[in-house]
Amino acid sequence: MGACSAVVSADSGHDIIIYDIDQARIENFASLDKEKIEESLYEYGLADLVVKNKSRLKFTSDLEEIIKDLDNVQAIFMCLPTPEKDESGETDLSYYEKAVNDLARILVKRNEGAQSQYVLIVNKSTVPLGMSSRAQEILDSHGVKNYGVGSNPEFLVEGKAIEGSTRPSRVVVGAWQEKDFAIFREIYKRFCESPNTSYLEVNPVEAEAGKLLANFILFNRLSACFDVVGRTCEKFDHLHFENIRRILISDNRIGNWGFYDSLFAGGSCFIKDARSLSFQLKEKNANVDILNDTLSANERQLANFMQRPEQELKLDWQNKKVGILGLAFKRDTNDIRNSGAIGAVKFLSQKNVAEIRAYDPIAGDNFQKYFSDNELVKIYTDRKTLIKDLDVLIIATDWPEFRELVQEIEENLPTGALIMDGRRMLQAQYEKLNKAGYDIIAVGSSLKKSISVVN
Numbered sequence: 001m002g003a004c005s006a007v008v009s010a011d012s013g014h015d016i017i018i019y020d021i022d023q024a025r026i027e028n029f030a031s032l033d034k035e036k037i038e039e040s041l042y043e044y045g046l047a048d049l050v051v052k053n054k055s056r057l058k059f060t061s062d063l064e065e066i067i068k069d070l071d072n073v074q075a076i077f078m079c080l081p082t083p084e085k086d087e088s089g090e091t092d093l094s095y096y097e098k099a100v101n102d103l104a105r106i107l108v109k110r111n112e113g114a115q116s117q118y119v120l121i122v123n124k125s126t127v128p129l130g131m132s133s134r135a136q137e138i139l140d141s142h143g144v145k146n147y148g149v150g151s152n153p154e155f156l157v158e159g160k161a162i163e164g165s166t167r168p169s170r171v172v173v174g175a176w177q178e179k180d181f182a183i184f185r186e187i188y189k190r191f192c193e194s195p196n197t198s199y200l201e202v203n204p205v206e207a208e209a210g211k212l213l214a215n216f217i218l219f220n221r222l223s224a225c226f227d228v229v230g231r232t233c234e235k236f237d238h239l240h241f242e243n244i245r246r247i248l249i250s251d252n253r254i255g256n257w258g259f260y261d262s263l264f265a266g267g268s269c270f271i272k273d274a275r276s277l278s279f280q281l282k283e284k285n286a287n288v289d290i291l292n293d294t295l296s297a298n299e300r301q302l303a304n305f306m307q308r309p310e311q312e313l314k315l316d317w318q319n320k321k322v323g324i325l326g327l328a329f330k331r332d333t334n335d336i337r338n339s340g341a342i343g344a345v346k347f348l349s350q351k352n353v354a355e356i357r358a359y360d361p362i363a364g365d366n367f368q369k370y371f372s373d374n375e376l377v378k379i380y381t382d383r384k385t386l387i388k389d390l391d392v393l394i395i396a397t398d399w400p401e402f403r404e405l406v407q408e409i410e411e412n413l414p415t416g417a418l419i420m421d422g423r424r425m426l427q428a429q430y431e432k433l434n435k436a437g438y439d440i441i442a443v444g445s446s447l448k449k450s451i452s453v454v455n
């Protein structure tokens, strides 16, 4: 995420230093080789933008190397991981605090110790409310002077990060003093003057809260759609998810964002941020039922989907060959964090299946690393070979190429196999596939049994 914001900032004409402790990542970016950059981080358009703005970008994994540069740096953006400690939702701030401590040690050396260059320290990570005060405490404890703290939460969408950063619908900046807002205005000149972007100036705590609350509202909507709309369409005959969707989204108050069905809403943010908000509110003795229900509704969708073959077809998973298409948590990214495919593999690994064949256009390597100790999982790069002689084929990611699978399935998947469509990618073709001899279990549809066609 930091890389995307940094590169877009360079594209706005600013000189940027990117520091990361991950030396391999830095070397890949500094190589300006598109393949290597994408190996480190796949985001559509990112590698091209790095190459385009190479003269304004400096990459380093050595903090000492940039002490001199700090004499001219106006703002430093902190884009650190803020994972959960555990399922309680408490945030693990160790990465963040280590980075602030490391930064403080070099900030005191600015202008040979005079610290005459004012610098704004901006938090871009998604953090618990009040994190800017914590950063301030750490900086003060090291004797850092002449600085301000601000917050500028990231609202970008993975897979569309570059488009989202070059044409954001909103930019939220949080600061306590006018001179810090002035620095933000300079950095975001391109957006604060744009009629297409809501440029919002608030205080740092409001900025932090706005990010967590926005993510919760989006997540809640997805969970409601999967769990209530999807389940209604699965449980009653004659309901077509697509028709129900059209009825609902034609109401302007409902709108169409998030109106699809999926086996799971994964990724690095929604689940973590909802748990974090729940943890923080619990600490304030507030009721968190709706947050917890949203999280369970999402979990329930995955469990429900994976249990349906046993419940509806009496399928015995033992010794079955299962294929999973789509390993990233969604299309256009190689990020597999909390992906539906991970949940599917964990479920299948308990069921004594014979093998799990896995395919993704770009996330195969990450998936392989994640399941390196699971002998059942084999990564395939050729879909046709994967599909041949399977008992069950699961679609777990909404890659557009999966919409075109019907012919490949008919030519390679044995008749009688089960297709589990966790993204409704083949929804326009369910009848055709039933006629070709496949049973279908799709999120948002009741069981669709194969039809024997007598010629």
Ligand SMILES: NC(=O)c1ccc[n+]([C@@H]2O[C@H](COP(=O)([O-])OP(=O)(O)OC[C@H]3O[C@@H](n4cnc5c(N)ncnc54)[C@H](O)[C@@H]3O)[C@@H](O)[C@H]2O)c1
Pocket: 001, 002, 019, 020, 021, 022, 025, 079, 080, 081, 082, 095, 098, 099, 102, 124, 125, 126, 127, 154, 155, 156, 157, 158, 268, 269
């Ligand atoms: N990924 C997204 O699309 C997205 C969107 C909005 C908000 N966020 C938030 O942004 C933050 C970062 O998320 P991410 O997905 O980019 O994480 P990430 O794990 O992909 O990247 C974090 C980077 O920080 C580096 N790092 C760790 N410790 C460091 C240190 N001490 N000094 C310097 N670098 C260090 C890591 O090597 C890594 O490259 C999180 O708080 C996340 O919730 C992410």
